[in-house]
Amino acid sequence: MSRVRVQKVQEMKTAGVPIAMVTAYDAPFARAADEAGIPLILVGDSVGMVVLGYETTLPVTMEDMIHHTRAVAAATSHAMVIADMPFLSYQVSVEQAVENAGRLVKEGGAHAVKLEGGQEMASRVEAIVNTGIPVMGHVGLTPQAVHRLGGYRIQGRDEAAARKLVEDAKALEAAGAFSIVIESVPEEVGKMVTEAVDVPTIGIGAGRYTSGQVLVIYDLLGFNPKPPRFVRVFDDLRARLFDALVAYRKAVENKEFPGEAEVTHAEWARPAPDGGDREVRP
Numbered sequence: 001m002s003r004v005r006v007q008k009v010q011e012m013k014t015a016g017v018p019i020a021m022v023t024a025y026d027a028p029f030a031r032a033a034d035e036a037g038i039p040l041i042l043v044g045d046s047v048g049m050v051v052l053g054y055e056t057t058l059p060v061t062m063e064d065m066i067h068h069t070r071a072v073a074a075a076t077s078h079a080m081v082i083a084d085m086p087f088l089s090y091q092v093s094v095e096q097a098v099e100n101a102g103r104l105v106k107e108g109g110a111h112a113v114k115l116e117g118g119q120e121m122a123s124r125v126e127a128i129v130n131t132g133i134p135v136m137g138h139v140g141l142t143p144q145a146v147h148r149l150g151g152y153r154i155q156g157r158d159e160a161a162a163r164k165l166v167e168d169a170k171a172l173e174a175a176g177a178f179s180i181v182i183e184s185v186p187e188e189v190g191k192m193v194t195e196a197v198d199v200p201t202i203g204i205g206a207g208r209y210t211s212g213q214v215l216v217i218y219d220l221l222g223f224n225p226k227p228p229r230f231v232r233v234f235d236d237l238r239a240r241l242f243d244a245l246v247a248y249r250k251a252v253e254n255k256e257f258p259g260e261a262e263v264t265h266a267e268w269a270r271p272a273p274d275g276g277d278r279e280v281r282p
């Protein structure tokens with residue numbers, strides 16, 4: 001299967017095929033998402049909260065994003081890997097935005113970048129797209145603005161705020177964004193924004209009428225003890241992880257592990273016939 005490109009994402013929207021996106025921050029989860037046929041993998045700056053234990057995404061650095069993007073990109077062969085631009089990597093100037101988007105592609109191996117904001121960020125989107133890097137926009141609840149927004153609150157609740165979101169999305173589209181994330185808005189606002197643009201919208205807590213959906217991988221796999229209300233937990237891997245680790249501890253304590261099957265036999269200790277090292281892993 002060939003790599004998902006922006007054209008494919010647009011084709012899916014035009015054909016009315018819902019687009020699944022998930023976050024990933026490391027190679028094993030990225031490989032699983034890729035093998036599951038998920039077309040878009042976002043290396044979100046949510047890495048700061050769900051992996052690095054910060055209270056907000058604000059401390060996440062370019063180095064963090066490059067580090068995690070590299071792991072995700074290396075583990076995928078089909079999905080488009082989109083790297084989030086962290087706080088202050090694009091807001092200060094158009095030049096910095098282009099340079100940092102370029103680093104995520106050049107050093108991280110991303111195929112596209114995502115940045116938060118509407119009309120006020122259109123100049124950044126346009127400049128990055130002009131360098132040849134696809135850009136995904138992000139409107140609604142933009143977590144990098146958490147302090148201005150007064151918390152992680154639903155956005156677009158009154159008519160003026162909803163209209164502003166529509167204008168933001170249109171500005172991002174006009175600037176060349178290939179897709180737009182809409183986060184935490186009432187369902188009718190998600191629908192209104194989606195109908196106002198031709199590019200696909202990807203919703204998170206934005207209802208059923210966006211062109212696609214995105215979830216944080218740890219939320220949908222049950223690792224978040226208090227997931228947001230819009231999350232569906234598709235499996236409780238936290239409980240399964242706990243059971244597996246308890247079983248492992250008990251097996252060691254009871255001297256059941258390693259058992260006969262896991263013993264390294266003398267044959268493995270002998271050199272390989274060609275004189276090289278034997279593979280210990282299959």
Ligand code: KIV
Nearest residue numbers: 023044045046181214
């Ligand atoms: O950082 C992130 O994970 C995101 C998604 C929630 C859209 O931006």
